Amino acid sequence: MKWRGSLVALVAVSLLALGGTAVAGASGANTGKSSGSSSVTISNESGTTWTCSFNPFNPTVNFLSSGTVYEELTFVNTLKNGATTPWLASSYAWSNGNKSLTFTIRSGVKWSDGTPFTAKDVMFSFNLIKRFKGLDLNADWSVLSSVAQKGSNQVVFNFKTSAVPYFYYIADETPIVPEHIWSSIKNPITYADSTPVGTGPYKMNKCTPANITYTKNTNYWQKGLPKIDTVYYPSFTSNDPANQDLANGTAQWGSQFIPSIRSYYLSKNPNFHIWFPPVLNVGVIINLTNPLLSNVAVRQAMAFAIDRTKVSQIGEYGYEPAANQTGIVTPTFSSFFDSSLANQYNYSYDPAKAISILKKAGFKMVGGVFQKNGKKLSFSIINIGGYSDWVAAVGEVIEPELKAVGIQISPDNLTTPTYDAQLYQGHYDLAYGAQPVGGPAPYYELRDWLYSKNTAPIGTSASSNFERYSSPATDALINAYGATTSSATQHSITDQLEKVMLSDVPFIPTTEEVDWYQYDSANIGGWATPANPYAQPAAYNYPDIGVMLLHLFPKK
Numbered sequence: 001m002k003w004r005g006s007l008v009a010l011v012a013v014s015l016l017a018l019g020g021t022a023v024a025g026a027s028g029a030n031t032g033k034s035s036g037s038s039s040v041t042i043s044n045e046s047g048t049t050w051t052c053s054f055n056p057f058n059p060t061v062n063f064l065s066s067g068t069v070y071e072e073l074t075f076v077n078t079l080k081n082g083a084t085t086p087w088l089a090s091s092y093a094w095s096n097g098n099k100s101l102t103f104t105i106r107s108g109v110k111w112s113d114g115t116p117f118t119a120k121d122v123m124f125s126f127n128l129i130k131r132f133k134g135l136d137l138n139a140d141w142s143v144l145s146s147v148a149q150k151g152s153n154q155v156v157f158n159f160k161t162s163a164v165p166y167f168y169y170i171a172d173e174t175p176i177v178p179e180h181i182w183s184s185i186k187n188p189i190t191y192a193d194s195t196p197v198g199t200g201p202y203k204m205n206k207c208t209p210a211n212i213t214y215t216k217n218t219n220y221w222q223k224g225l226p227k228i229d230t231v232y233y234p235s236f237t238s239n240d241p242a243n244q245d246l247a248n249g250t251a252q253w254g255s256q257f258i259p260s261i262r263s264y265y266l267s268k269n270p271n272f273h274i275w276f277p278p279v280l281n282v283g284v285i286i287n288l289t290n291p292l293l294s295n296v297a298v299r300q301a302m303a304f305a306i307d308r309t310k311v312s313q314i315g316e317y318g319y320e321p322a323a324n325q326t327g328i329v330t331p332t333f334s335s336f337f338d339s340s341l342a343n344q345y346n347y348s349y350d351p352a353k354a355i356s357i358l359k360k361a362g363f364k365m366v367g368g369v370f371q372k373n374g375k376k377l378s379f380s381i382i383n384i385g386g387y388s389d390w391v392a393a394v395g396e397v398i399e400p401e402l403k404a405v406g407i408q409i410s411p412d413n414l415t416t417p418t419y420d421a422q423l424y425q426g427h428y429d430l431a432y433g434a435q436p437v438g439g440p441a442p443y444y445e446l447r448d449w450l451y452s453k454n455t456a457p458i459g460t461s462a463s464s465n466f467e468r469y470s471s472p473a474t475d476a477l478i479n480a481y482g483a484t485t486s487s488a489t490q491h492s493i494t495d496q497l498e499k500v501m502l503s504d505v506p507f508i509p510t511t512e513e514v515d516w517y518q519y520d521s522a523n524i525g526g527w528a529t530p531a532n533p534y535a536q537p538a539a540y541n542y543p544d545i546g547v548m549l550l551h552l553f554p555k556k
Contacts, residue, residue, distance in 0.1 A: 047416030067546030315393025
């Protein structure tokens with residue numbers, strides 16, 4: 001789940017357009033010294049037991065291998081205005097009016113089975129996701145025209161048009177896999193990849209439904225790293241046992257919601273710390289193929305009927321701030337937020353206005369529920385049952401508030417695999433959730449909600465745009481953003497995308513998702529902090545999890 005934000009993050013397109021400017025790599029940031037065996041245990045409530053699948057192109061499990069086992073060409077730090085660190089590529093450069101991007105591939109890197117890593121592996125990986133569209137999770141090939149090797153150590157990416165923002169998806173978000181293994185896989189979409197071979201700092205050593213054990217790759221290309229020998233990643237189907245492991249010190253790295261966190265966790269030990277950087281949006285996802293929900297008046301009424309502040313307070317204990325209907329996370333991207341436009345639509349909590357909108361659209365109240373042509377505004381809403389904060393947000397706030405304006409919803413709290421399957425394939429009315437990725441500007445999350453090329457027909461998995469929103473005019477805006485390096489133009493286009501969110505209401509943001517992050521500094525050093533935000537700190541972020549682990553070191 002790549003994305004989160006810290007302080008006000010400005011778009012990094014101008015930096016990306018310049019070429020191979022680099023920041024200090026992970027190998028220069030870790031000054032701790034290892035002596036003897038060391039380990040870190042992660043507590044990240046994922047809502048399911050492990051299937052022991054590590055396919056980096058499978059959106060339900062890719063966070064278990066991307067960054068740790070499989071690596072990226074260039075690391076993009078969304079917490080530092082998109083600053084780039086050379087990774088499997090030692091440098092990159094734009095040319096041809098930002099329509100060509102050339103990566104120079106790092107020499108001396110080996111796959112964990114000892115086979116040399118080469119430019120051919122990079123070219124193969126990208127052409128693989130072209131052949132099997134289900135692997136192209138970020139729609140790379142919607143803008144690419146070709147990927148070809150140049151000489152012995154370069155790979156050239158040619159784009160159909162100027163596509164600077166796609167650097168993030170191609171360089172940071174697309175993992176590189178070994179040709180000598182994946183070329184013989186008949187169906188890489190369904191491939192479990194139970195014994196993954198990567199270039200990363202860790203090998204997957206053992207997997208059971210209850211726990212994954214990673215051990216360090218002793219031949220890793222960043223010499224002397226990692227300093228943590230073993231990483232344990234237990235599975236949790238609900239928050240409570242995961243939180244207990246953090247509170248009693250069994251786990252050192254947490255990435256989930258903890259109610260009353262100061263008394264439950266922080267007060268237990270002076271070495272326990274938290275940091276919740278601002279994030280994406282969480283809210284009500286609307287299946288726009290539903291005949292009733294395709295009516296914009298119904299969606300607008302719902303947006304006025306939900307008290308976002310109350311959702312924040314009751315569902316998230318105030319740790320996640322209330323969101324706004326523009327979809328712009330503030331203060332992270334305040335410079336992009338069009339307050340005058342937001343005020344024009346004024347999506348404040350207003351049940352009376354919600355009822356007025358429905359009546360004006362021809363709906364009549366019958367037995368406490370609005371209906372039209374004999375069809376009631378009655379819907380199910382799927383949720384992840386193991387996420388106690390999401391369950392509280394829906395059950396204690398959203399359900400009764402919608403009921404008060406004549407919209408009936410029935411919560412269906414599911415296991416994570418069932419939820420994912422229904423959400424991705426569009427088998428739901430409403431869902432409570434968020435997009436899995438974002439980026440170094442609001443454009444990236446808005447693109448995930450609104451870009452038609454990221455969605456899929458009902459019954460086919462969509463990588464994002466789960467609502468099945470489709471608008472040629474909106475697609476044109478998203479494409480235009482990708483063709484410019486002008487900050488003023490990018491802000492103008494973002495304003496127009498905000499208007500889409502306000503007028504069409506394809507999604508209803510309720511809270512700004514934070515990067516849940518707890519850490520124990522007693523025996524482990526090198527943690528990301530607000531003063532040193534070298535990566536997104538929650539363990540579910542990829543490939544940032546790999547960068548985090550490369551910075552950690554045992555204190556004893």
